[in-house]
Amino acid sequence: MIPLDDGWSTMTSIDKTLHKNLRQTLRSGLGNDYLKRFEPAILRQLKKYYAELTKDKKPDGWSNAVNMRKWNLYLGFDTMSDFGFGISTNLLFDSARDFIFPTLHVHEKKMGLYEQLPTLNKLGIGKVIAKVLLKVFPQAKRFAEWYESFLNKAVAANTTESRGIFGPVIQSGLGQAKTPGHNKAQMIAEGSFSVFSSADAYSITLSGLFHYLSHYPEAYERLAAELRGMYKPGEDIVWDSRLESNVYLRAVINEVMRLLPPACGVHWRECEKSGVFVGPNRVAVTPGSDVGVSVFALCRDGRIFRDPLRFWPERWVPGTLVEEEFATARKMFVPFLIGPRNCAGSHVAVMIASITYAYTLVNYDFRFGPEQQKIGGGGGGPGYRSPVEEGEDKELKFESHYSIAGWDNGPFIELKATQ
Ligand code: HEM
Numbered sequence: 401m402i403p404l405d406d407g408w409s410t411m412t413s414i415d416k417t418l419h420k421n422l423r424q425t426l427r428s429g430l431g432n433d434y435l436k437r438f439e440p441a442i443l444r445q446l447k448k449y450y451a452e453l454t455k456d457k458k459p460d461g462w463s464n465a466v467n468m469r470k471w472n473l474y475l476g477f478d479t480m481s482d483f484g485f486g487i488s489t490n491l492l493f494d495s496a497r498d499f500i501f502p503t504l505h506v507h508e509k510k511m512g513l514y515e516q517l518p519t520l521n522k523l524g525i526g527k528v529i530a531k532v533l534l535k536v537f538p539q540a541k542r543f544a545e546w547y548e549s550f551l552n553k554a555v556a557a558n559t560t561e562s563r564g565i566f567g568p569v570i571q572s573g574l575g576q577a578k579t580p581g582h583n584k585a586q587m588i589a590e591g592s593f594s595v596f597s598s599a600d601a602y603s604i605t606l607s608g609l610f611h612y613l614s615h616y617p618e619a620y621e622r623l624a625a626e627l628r629g630m631y632k633p634g635e636d637i638v639w640d641s642r643l644e645s646n647v648y649l650r651a652v653i654n655e656v657m658r659l660l661p662p663a664c665g666v667h668w669r670e671c672e673k674s675g676v677f678v679g680p681n682r683v684a685v686t687p688g689s690d691v692g693v694s695v696f697a698l699c700r701d702g703r704i705f706r707d708p709l710r711f712w713p714e715r716w717v718p719g720t721l722v723e724e725e726f727a728t729a730r731k732m733f734v735p736f737l738i739g740p741r742n743c744a745g746s747h748v749a750v751m752i753a754s755i756t757y758a759y760t761l762v763n764y765d766f767r768f769g770p771e772q773q774k775i776g777g778g779g780g781g782p783g784y785r786s787p788v789e790e791g792e793d794k795e796l797k798f799e800s801h802y803s804i805a806g807w808d809n810g811p812f813i814e815l816k817a818t819q
Contacts (some may be wrong), residue, residue, distance in 0.1 A: 409593045410744055423744055424582035425572045426590060428566040431747055435448045439639055441482035441680035448492055449475045450764065454815050457740045461559050465769020465812040469609045471609050473501055476603035479752070480595045480659055485554040485570075486563025498547055504596070505806070506533065512802040547592075553563035565748070566594050597804070599660035604805055605753045608656035608796065609760065612711040613813040614768045615794040621714050623652050624761045633819040643758060651716035653753050657735040658699045659711060660796055665803025667691035667737055695735060696800070704732045709791035717799060764815045771812035 410426050413419040428434075453471060454463045455518075474491040477500075484782035491497040491669055500785045510529065514521040571577055572721045573587020582590055613620040643649070646713050668690040676685045685691055700708045706715065706725065714720045715729060736743035743749070760766075776794040787793040798807040 403785060404585040404588060405591035406583065409586060411593055411597075412589070414607055420588060421580040421589065421744075422582060424579065425568055425577060426566070426594065429562065429568040430745055434562065434565045434567075434709075435527070435639070435748065435751065438483050438486070439751075439755075439756075441486075442479055442637045442752055443636060444483055444757065445479040445492075446756060446759050448478075450815070452692040454764075454817060460766075460818045462814045465771045465814050467771075467809050468811050468813050469807060469809050470501075470609050472603035473497075475606070476599035476601075477595070479602060480599040481550070481598060483752075484564045484566040484595050484598075485552075485591070486557050486567075499539035499542040500546060503537070503539050503750075506537065506540070508804070508806060509644065511803045512800075514804060530551075543673055551588060551591065552793070557585075563818070568815070569594070576595075585785065598749070600755060600804060601749060601754055602756075603658055604662040605653070605658060605749070606756055606760075607811060608660040609652070610766055610813045611796040612656055612659065612794075613652075614766065614811065614813065616711045619655075619711065623648055623757070624765075626759050628760045628818070631758065633763050633817070635762070637755050637758045637762070639755055643754050644751075646754075647677060647717055648713065650750075650781065651713035653750060653755065654716045654733065655711055656753075658733060659709075660805060661695045661699050661735045662805055663735065663737075663743075664694070664696040664798075664800050664802055666694045666804045667741075667803060668692040668740070671673040677703055695737075696805075698732060698734070701732075707790050707796055709789050709795065711791060711794065726785045730774065763818055763819060766813050766815050769812040769814045773814070775810045 408415075408418060408422065410419065410422040413422055447472065453466050456464055458464065474497055477491050478489050481487050484795070489496075491500065492688060495566075497689075510526075514526060520526065536542060555570055555574070556565075558567040562571070569582060569590045569814060570579065572581030572637070573584050573590075589794055613623065626646060630642065637643065669692060671685040671687050671689050671691055673685075674687055676691075677683060677686055678691055699705070702708045706721070718726065721724075721729065736746035796807075796811065797803045800806060
């Protein structure tokens with residue numbers, strides 16, 4: 401599943417030394433110094449996003465409802481291109497988005513297919529399919545041209561010094577790193593994976609905020625009160641210990657990621673030695689076998705999380721659950737996985753979500769628009785049936801073709817400035 405010959409990235413590399421070198425190079429851009437330097441990109445893009453979404457208002461001051469699935473993807477890409485490489489993709493305004501996202505959607509389906517049937521790709525069918533797609537799917541050709549110019553811009557911007565947190569990956573691929581890192585193909589693979597996957601995850605996390613808080617007014621009011629007590633509308637929100645230590649904000653982020661884990665699928669690991677056992681029945685795993693668990697299923701397991709379908713951030717606030725139940729929930733909550741192949745940017749994801757959630761609630765009120773009824777969820781729409789479990793009727797329904805979450809539309813949200 402690598403895009404170019406030898407185009408391994410931190411995520412796809414198997415060789416342990418190569419993985420260590422790639423991960424180390426990538427992580428060198430994810431330290432506090434880099435994050436602080438490039439953090440303004442997050443607010444810069446958020447301000448553009450909200451200005452665009454609220455420019456048309458109804459007489460009562462609320463915006464028309466916007467389809468957050470689409471807009472959050474545009475925001476995610478623009479933010480991660482700016483934060484990652486210091487370049488502008490401008491998808492909040494540019495019609496290029498109309499061929500970029502459909503092509504990426506097909507790509508995800510392709511990856512899902514190879515994940516299930518790796519032999520297809522090993523036989524070289526992957527390359528054939530890629531060539532055929534370029535011929536039969538006009539959007540794919542336009543995407544390929546756009547992608548090339550995106551990469552060229554990223555390289556040009558980061559050749560002599562970093563303009564974003566993924567700058568060290570570019571310098572490593574150009575042979576300028578002091579420690580072993582990427583070759584050119586690996587630089588391309590890493591650069592694309594880092595921007596595309598984190599953009600997607602960011603967009604999902606923001607859609608989850610709109611969806612779940614619109615369904616759960618008590619959580620909305622509690623988080624809004626906390627954040628509005630800390631910041632004034634229009635004030636720049638920065639990542640500092642005050643924001644990082646807000647317990648309820650972190651509880652909401654956790655609860656969104658529990659019900660809507662961006663990397664929802666099974667992340668397979670190969671068993672390397674004997675003596676490994678999994679599950680409550682301690683089933684022995686043979687060396688060479690792949691082992692994995694669905695993050696989606698784990699996050700909704702009623703044996704671990706009480707009322708698993710209910711959006712209940714309080715479960716993450718110390719003192720709400722008895723100690724043993726709280727400890728189990730914390731141990732089993734792994735949206736970023738654990739171990740040496742866990743997410744290399746989990747702290748960055750939490751930082752971006754914290755700034756975004758705080759900026760949103762301090763500066764805007766939001767609620768579902770009438771279009772929400774058409775997609776179901778919240779007591780109406782196609783396929784509606786009375787809920788059996790608490791929270792079942794308030795789910796954000798998504799699908800997954802690969803190991804990440806995806807869906808077509810929604811939530812549909814109206815916004816109103818708080819001042
Ligand atoms: C809510 C946001 C995010 C979630 C839920 C998430 C989740 C994950 C998960 C579950 C994995 C393991 C995948 C596997 O092994 O199959 C992973 C890997 C990875 N993630 Fe994230 N991620 C997020 C954001 C980010 C961000 C912002 C970055 C970069 C700044 C990033 C960089 C990476 C990298 C480089 C890997 C590969 C790590 C390795 O194999 O050593 N992720 N992520």
